[in-house]
Amino acid sequence: MPIRREYARSLFADLTQNAPVPLDPDELLHMPGLRQLGHVFFGDIEVRCYKHKARWMYVERDIRDAAGVFAEMEVNLDDVVDVQLPPFRDILERDPEEWHRPNWRRQVASWMLDRARNQLLEQGRHYDEWGSWQDIGANGLPGELTWEEFVASSSSHRHLQNIAGTRPLQLLTWSGETWLLPRAYADLLDRWERREEEVVALARLCSSCGDQGPYWGDWRTPTTSGYVTRCPPCSGAAFQPYTGHLRGVQYEMLRRRATRADEYLCRLCKASQASAWDHCHAHGYVRGPLCGSCNVREGKATPYSFLQLEGGVLHLLECRGCLEQRTLPRRFHLDVVRAHLEQTERHGRCRQTYARELEHTHGVHRFQLECSNWHATGKWTKDVTAAEVAALVRAFVDAALAAQEGRPSPGTATGAG
Structure with missing residues (x-):
């Protein structure tokens, strides 16, 4: 029978509380990789996710079966193997598809290197002072990183603890020459790599x-029952494009009419079946049908990234209220300002500036700006009033509309990045 995620998490935790492999039952709540896989992995065991009455759920038998495997698993902590962590590879050298494939050894090594790099950034040290931070020290960790610092940092970030629903740092040990894991656990992670590859290939x-x-x-x-895979041509053949015929219609009216969004292609990506009518929460007007991924991106992704998305700004302006007032939803305002400051503010001859909001008091937003070369004198602040924010947003909107019509932009803010 279908059970809710919260109950599935509680049941799995109870049944595996004495398991020899450290597990993270919260994976059943967060469901990492759901879109790509349709499953949650614990080791090489995949637990299928289902959609029932618009809620993601599990089958109780699947939870009990997965928990039973771990409860009965035998792990000899004295029978260990060298995990042979791979050397550092710069992100620019990585093949994007190869980097997304499951590789637990590379993932552990990446955690260590990322933490060593972030430690130097937090100390405010210039890149020229980093030295050979990638070199492995006597404790098996890169740079000046200690095991205590590494574990403390990992404990505050879920994605730095879990691989396939398990927590490798709780079993990882340093022999003085190499990193070791119990053989049974390392074999489990190897089987996970192969099984996830198979599941992804089918998906x-x-x-x-x-x-x-x-x-x-x-x-x-x-979809209403879960994720399906459709190529853009098949989606285009199965669903009709949205032509803007509901522009200016209030979302509440659409709800009362029960007008279906899943008969259309997503207005943004134009490749997937839509699942919901997106609307402006400030003015109430319908903006168009979006697939689940684009709908989440509009509502929960960083405003900066959505403004970078092709067609993102024009989609927001499908709201009649935003269009007539030459504005955007409030959550996008400061990112328009930040982008404008990064385009126009410079420290001497430095080519790039980074901006972030420090505080907002008495209607004034204070931004800290910093040059990309991390010069000691390359930090300063800039105050932007509410009226200036509104003017910059209006100029940004005017520029987007002008670009759509193929005419010169009248605005001073020409883009979001």
Whole structure:
């Protein structure tokens, strides 16, 4: 029978409380990789996620079966193997698809290197002073990182603790020469790599024509029963494009009419079946049908990233209220200002400036600006009043509309990045 995520998490935690492998039952709540996989992994065991009455749920039997495997698992802590962590590879050298493939050894090494790098950034040290921070020290960690600092940092970030629903740092030990894990646990993670590859390979296939999609799940579409995989041509053949015929209609009226969004293609990505009518919360007007991923991106992604999205600004202006007032939803305002400051403010001849809001008092937003070269004198502040924010947003909107019409922009803020 279907059970809610909260109950599934509680049940799994109770049944595995004495398991020899450290597990993270919260994976059942957060469901990492749901869009790409349709499952939650604990080791090499996948637990299927279902959608029932618009809620993600599990089958109780699946939870009990997965928990039973771990409760009965035997792990000899004295039978260990060298995990052979791979050397550092710069992100620019990585093949994007290869980097997304499961590789638990690379993931652990990446945690260590990222923490060593962040430690130097937090200390305010210039890049020229970092030295050989990638070199592995006598404690097996890069740079000046200690095990205590590494564990403390990892404990405050879920994504730095979990691999396949397990917590490797609780079993990882340093022999003085190499990193060790219990053999049974290392074998479990190896099996997870192979099994996740198999699950992803199946999830990449278009359910209509069988073509293979991108590794990271761009063809995955949320439906009322879960995710399905459809290539853009098959989606285009199955669903009609939205032509803006509901522009100016209030969302509440649409709800009362029960007008379906899933008959349309997503207005933003134009590749997936829509699942919801997006609307402006400030003015109440419908903006258009969006797929689940684009709808989440509009509501929860960083405003800066959404403004960078092709068609993102014009989608927001599908709201008649925003269009007539030449504005955007309030959550986007400061990112328009930040982008403007990064374009116009400079420290000497430095080519790039970074801006972030420090405080907001008495209607004035104070930003801290810093040059990309981290010069000691390359930090300053800039105050922006509410009236200036409104003017910059209006100029940004005017520029977007002018670009749509192919005419010169009248505004001073020409983009979000």
